Amino acid sequence: MESDLKLSAQGLVRDYAGRRAVNDIDIRLAGGEVLGLLGPNGAGKTTTLRMLAGTLAPSAGRILLAGHDMARAPRQAKRHLGYLPERPPVYDELTVDEYLAFCARLRGVERAKRGAAIERAKADCGLEDTGKRLIGNLSKGYQQRVGIAQAIVHRPDVLILDEPTAGLDPNQLRGIRELVGRLAESHSVIVSSHILSEIQAVAHRVMILHRGRVVLDEALADADAGNGVIDIGLRAGPDRATLAALAGVDAVEDLGDGRWRITATPGRDIRGSLAETAVHNGWHLVELTAHTPDLESRFADLTRSEHDTVAETS
Numbered sequence: 337m338e339s340d341l342k343l344s345a346q347g348l349v350r351d352y353a354g355r356r357a358v359n360d361i362d363i364r365l366a367g368g369e370v371l372g373l374l375g376p377n378g379a380g381k382t383t384t385l386r387m388l389a390g391t392l393a394p395s396a397g398r399i400l401l402a403g404h405d406m407a408r409a410p411r412q413a414k415r416h417l418g419y420l421p422e423r424p425p426v427y428d429e430l431t432v433d434e435y436l437a438f439c440a441r442l443r444g445v446e447r448a449k450r451g452a453a454i455e456r457a458k459a460d461c462g463l464e465d466t467g468k469r470l471i472g473n474l475s476k477g478y479q480q481r482v483g484i485a486q487a488i489v490h491r492p493d494v495l496i497l498d499e500p501t502a503g504l505d506p507n508q509l510r511g512i513r514e515l516v517g518r519l520a521e522s523h524s525v526i527v528s529s530h531i532l533s534e535i536q537a538v539a540h541r542v543m544i545l546h547r548g549r550v551v552l553d554e555a556l557a558d559a560d561a562g563n564g565v566i567d568i569g570l571r572a573g574p575d576r577a578t579l580a581a582l583a584g585v586d587a588v589e590d591l592g593d594g595r596w597r598i599t600a601t602p603g604r605d606i607r608g609s610l611a612e613t614a615v616h617n618g619w620h621l622v623e624l625t626a627h628t629p630d631l632e633s634r635f636a637d638l639t640r641s642e643h644d645t646v647a648e649t650s
């Protein structure tokens with residue numbers, strides 16, 4: 337995995353006029369991985385992504401892209417990177433073809449290969465019929481597609497997308513979400529959002545930022561598995577010792593009337609195996625309830641500000 341790292345950042349810090357916006361963040365992105373950066377407004381997502389993309393210098397920390405140091409060898413590092421900023425960096429007065437030709441030249445695509453690179457980027461982004469149109473006349477969703485096309489025209493390994501669905505209507509949003517999902521099949525991607533479902537739709541791993549710090553960094557399957565406390569009801573159940581001996585079970589509490597509260601080993605999701613074991617042994621399973629605070633409530637808990645807490649308790 338170590339050698340397969342496409343991007344790594346260590347100890348990233350960014351201060352604005354003495355205020356710390358990003359505080360000691362580490363990020364690792366493996367080949368083919370999609371990392372969702374989630375956080376409320378002002379959490380530090382854009383600042384982090386701008387540092388990773390090489391458009392904002394960190395106050396401290398180191399960024400490597402495909403092994404190239406962003407501070408020491410920015411040109412080599414950026415060759416491996418495509419970046420869609422919060423506002424797509426498009427020019428209204430250019431046609432889509434003119435703009436993508438300009439971007440391909442900027443990104444160092446050889447002259448002889450530019451035409452093919454532009455056609456491929458347009459095809460990937462569903463822009464086949466828009467080449468001659470002025471960008472300023474396109475809908476917001478299509479302008480966003482153009483913004484993504486410029487990020488992939490030089491076929492980078494790593495794509496950084498800052499809130500790609502922000503401000504879109506539901507149809508445009510669905511289109512861009514599908515596009516990001518498709519791109520994620522062939523790139524390593526970091527995508528930010530303040531909306532959890534956006535991240536869940538595409539990411540393998542979620543990193544939650546709050547006040548410039550990472551407060552959660554988990555594979556989405558683990559993050560969805562909850563806290564591993566399960567209530568189980570068995571009409572013809574075994575004794576406590578039998579339940580406690582099951583794989584992945586840490587503790588068993590007798591709730592009475594054939595009901596048990598089972599605590600799983602941290603990181604294990606034993607709901608499926610518990611149900612299978614109960615059925616296999618004829619324990620007559622009548623209830624299985626997981627106490628799983630879903631990612632949404634964990635996100636809310638982790639990013640609650642002191643202000644909210646005071647307001648709620650007063």
Ligand SMILES: Nc1ncnc2c1ncn2[C@@H]1O[C@H](COP(=O)(O)OP(=O)(O)OP(=O)(O)O)[C@@H](O)[C@H]1O
Pocket residue numbers: 352353357375376377378379380381382383384530
């Ligand atoms: N150029 C700047 N000068 C001063 N402070 C800034 C600047 N850019 C961002 N900040 C501050 O840094 C903090 C993090 O901002 P950032 O834009 O990175 O957050 P974000 O998570 O991307 O939020 P949003 O979703 O609202 O864009 C905020 O408190 C913001 O006000």
